[in-house]
Amino acid sequence: MPLxxxxxxxxxxxxxxxxxxxxxxxxxxxADALIAAGGPAALMLEVLGERTLALAQRERRQKPxxxxxxxxxxxxxxxxxxxxxxxxxxxxxxGAANPRAAAHAVLGLARQLGLTGLRIGVxxxxxxxxxxxxxxxxxxxxxxxxxxxxxxxxxANVYLGAAPIAEALRQGxxxxxxGRCSDPALALxxxxxxxGWDEADWDRLAxxxxxxxxxxxxxxxxxxxxxxxxxxxxxDDALGMATLGFPxxxxxxxxAVLITKPAGTGGRVxxxxxxxxxxxxxxxxxxxxxxDVVMDITGVTITEEAxxxxxxxxARGRARPERLKATVSLPGGWxxxxxxxxxxxxxxxxxxxxxxxxxERLRLLGLDGKSRLDLIGVVSVFGGDDKDDGFASVxxxxxxxxxxxxxFASDSRAAAERAAREVLSLYCCxxxxxxxxxxxVTDRIRTLSFLVxxxxxxPRVTLLSLxxxx
Amino acid sequence: MSTVPLHRLAHARAGxxxxxxxxxxxxxxxxxxxxLAREVTEARVLALFAHRGATAVxxxxxxxLRAFNFVIEDVLQGGVNGALNLDGHGxxxxxxxxxxxxxxxxx
Numbered sequence: 001m002p003l004x005x006x007x008x009x010x011x012x013x014x015x016x017x018x019x020x021x022x023x024x025x026x027x028x029x030x031a032d033a034l035i036a037a038g039g040p041a042a043l044m045l046e047v048l049g050e051r052t053l054a055l056a057q058r059e060r061r062q063k064p065x066x067x068x069x070x071x072x073x074x075x076x077x078x079x080x081x082x083x084x085x086x087x088x089x090x091x092x093x094x095g096a097a098n099p100r101a102a103a104h105a106v107l108g109l110a111r112q113l114g115l116t117g118l119r120i121g122v123x124x125x126x127x128x129x130x131x132x133x134x135x136x137x138x139x140x141x142x143x144x145x146x147x148x149x150x151x152x153x154x155x156a157n158v159y160l161g162a163a164p165i166a167e168a169l170r171q172g173x174x175x176x177x178x179g180r181c182s183d184p185a186l187a188l189x190x191x192x193x194x195x196g197w198d199e200a201d202w203d204r205l206a207x208x209x210x211x212x213x214x215x216x217x218x219x220x221x222x223x224x225x226x227x228x229x230x231x232x233x234x235x236d237d238a239l240g241m242a243t244l245g246f247p248x249x250x251x252x253x254x255x256a257v258l259i260t261k262p263a264g265t266g267g268r269v270x271x272x273x274x275x276x277x278x279x280x281x282x283x284x285x286x287x288x289x290x291x292d293v294v295m296d297i298t299g300v301t302i303t304e305e306a307x308x309x310x311x312x313x314x315a316r317g318r319a320r321p322e323r324l325k326a327t328v329s330l331p332g333g334w335x336x337x338x339x340x341x342x343x344x345x346x347x348x349x350x351x352x353x354x355x356x357x358x359x360e361r362l363r364l365l366g367l368d369g370k371s372r373l374d375l376i377g378v379v380s381v382f383g384g385d386d387k388d389d390g391f392a393s394v395x396x397x398x399x400x401x402x403x404x405x406x407x408f409a410s411d412s413r414a415a416a417e418r419a420a421r422e423v424l425s426l427y428c429c430x431x432x433x434x435x436x437x438x439x440x441v442t443d444r445i446r447t448l449s450f451l452v453x454x455x456x457x458x459p460r461v462t463l464l465s466l467x468x469x470x
Numbered sequence: 471m472s473t474v475p476l477h478r479l480a481h482a483r484a485g486x487x488x489x490x491x492x493x494x495x496x497x498x499x500x501x502x503x504x505x506l507a508r509e510v511t512e513a514r515v516l517a518l519f520a521h522r523g524a525t526a527v528x529x530x531x532x533x534x535l536r537a538f539n540f541v542i543e544d545v546l547q548g549g550v551n552g553a554l555n556l557d558g559h560g561x562x563x564x565x566x567x568x569x570x571x572x573x574x575x576x577x
Contacts, residue, residue, distance in 0.1 A: 050550075050551075051550075051551065142487060142488045142489065142490050143488060225483070228481065231477070231481065232481060272481060272496065272498075275494070275496050275535050275536070275537055276481065276482075276483040276494060276496065277483075278535070279483070279485075279492070279494030279496075279532075279535075279537060279539050280483055280485045280494065281485030281486070281487060281492060282485070282492060282494075282539060283487070283490070283492060283539075283541050284530060284541075285530050285532060285539055286530070297532075298532060298534075299534065300534065300535065301534055301535075302535065314534075332551055332552060335554075370554065371554070372554035372555070374556065376556075380555075380556055381555060381556055381557040381562045381563075382562065382563070382566050383521070383522075383555075384521040384522040384523065384547065385547050385553075385554050385555070405556065407554040407555075407556075408554075409552075409554055444551060444552070445551055446551045446552055447488075447551055449488065
């Protein structure tokens with residue numbers, strides 16, 4: 001049933017991907033469940049990270065037909081044909097830095113699959129690099145004091161809202177491909193197209209945004225990123241976490257929200273999994289800023305209606321912000337890393353000696369940068385960068401298997417490479433019994449957020465079809 | 471008085487935005503929310519993260535969700551794009567919070 005043909009009908013929105021590294025086979029069971037349920041539905045695929053977008057922008061400059069999510073076709077090929085046949089639009093931000101090129105690639109896939117007449121909606125206008133939309137912007141509060149140097153910008157993209165996605169769907173798009181937009185907009189767009197909610201119906205927009213927020217990280221609401229054995233367990237049936245079901249939201253015309261997952265999949269949807277995701281990456285729960293609405297979840301209640309069926313009530317909305325957030329990516333220098341293992345008797349003392357040796361080497365070489373040591377197995381991720389007394393104050397049980405890690409950040413690629421090489425040199429020049437060295441050097445990207453007045457932006461929707469690709 | 475790790479009473483999830491971390495803390499049982507409100511103060515959370523450069527903590531109370539949302543400033547030492555830490559997102563830090571000892575008042 002096409003979206004909008006009966007705006008009183010329940011709308012189901014499934015999410016088949018929650019980030020750019022997600023399981024490639026996740027969308028299939030979600031598509032199957034939406035098809036089996038019948039009725040209006042849409043499938044969203046969230047694949048766009050900040051770093052992904054910056055790298056995609058660089059790639060596009062090398063190759064004009066590149067710059068979109070590399071896994072997009074692999075995600076779409078098992079589901080495209082049956083979603084199109086069932087009238088279930090697919091909405092994805094996999095266009096990254098080049099939504100139009102992504103659309104042409106998907107049209108190519110459609111031709112291979114024997115589809116005829118596929119219509120793809122392309123949403124553009126998020127990319128403001130090199131435009132005067134970037135002039136004299138205020139930084140987002142979390143980056144207070146930041147100054148934008150336009151000639152340094154690798155990528156600059158505004159988080160667009162749901163309206164252009166809804167517009168593409170109203171024009172008949174069967175696939176909608178965007179660049180940067182707010183993640184919940186991938187779900188709110190189909191809701192606007194289906195229910196025809198007024199753009200100032202803040203409470204319904206907030207309810208829809210809450211549903212989109214719960215869906216946007218895929219399995220993080222259905223038992224992924226959740227299990228803590230003996231405390232929070234995932235049932236072993238249906239292969240447990242190896243076949244986590246990705247989420248489906250059932251939305252009512254009045255803004256009712258229920259979260260569930262496909263039958264026969266692993267995972268769980270309960271009060272706890274939903275509460276963790278509801279608060280994920282939120283700051284003030286009374287004022288979650290999105291391009292479409294300011295969402296207030298302080299009055300939300302959660303009810304377990306049935307196994308793996310959780311209802312949420314009480315999201316409230318206020319008028320959307322006048323300025324939209326833009327992420328600006330800039331060169332972030334280089335990171336050199338190296339690791340080496342020490343195990344067995346006196347492992348900790350040998351690893352600490354290796355660490356002191358590395359710091360002394362960096363000093364002797366005069367490398368310009370900032371270093372950090374970790375003793376993986378004793379203290380690593382919880383620790384701060386600065387350990388004035390080395391590791392002497394860390395009182396752990398005597399570990400027998402430790403990995404020493406050096407991280408070294410520098411504006412100089414050569415310095416980062418040299419620091420990583422110093423870990424390799426520990427094979428012969430370090431303490432006894434070190435092994436398993438791995439090193440790597442990463443080109444870093446730093447991001448800042450700025451606020452862009454809406455009036456400077458011009459989101460555009462273009463429909464492409466198989467004929468355009470011929 | 472008896473002291474237990476917070477992990478016995480609550481679960482948590484971390485999220486990052488730039489150099490800012492949010493930790494959602496959720497009581498397993500509704501009746502433990504007031505105890506958590508008394509024990510897991512902004513000051514104690516700030517002290518727990520001081521070694522990582524945290525400058526401020528704001529606690530948002532959500533009794534209807536049996537939850538709290540802690541927003542911790544400048545704790546990620548550069549964040550995912552700038553940190554030297556293996557976990558630049560700070561995703562593991564939910565379990566640093568859950569290791570905090572709390573007085574249950576029973577005993």
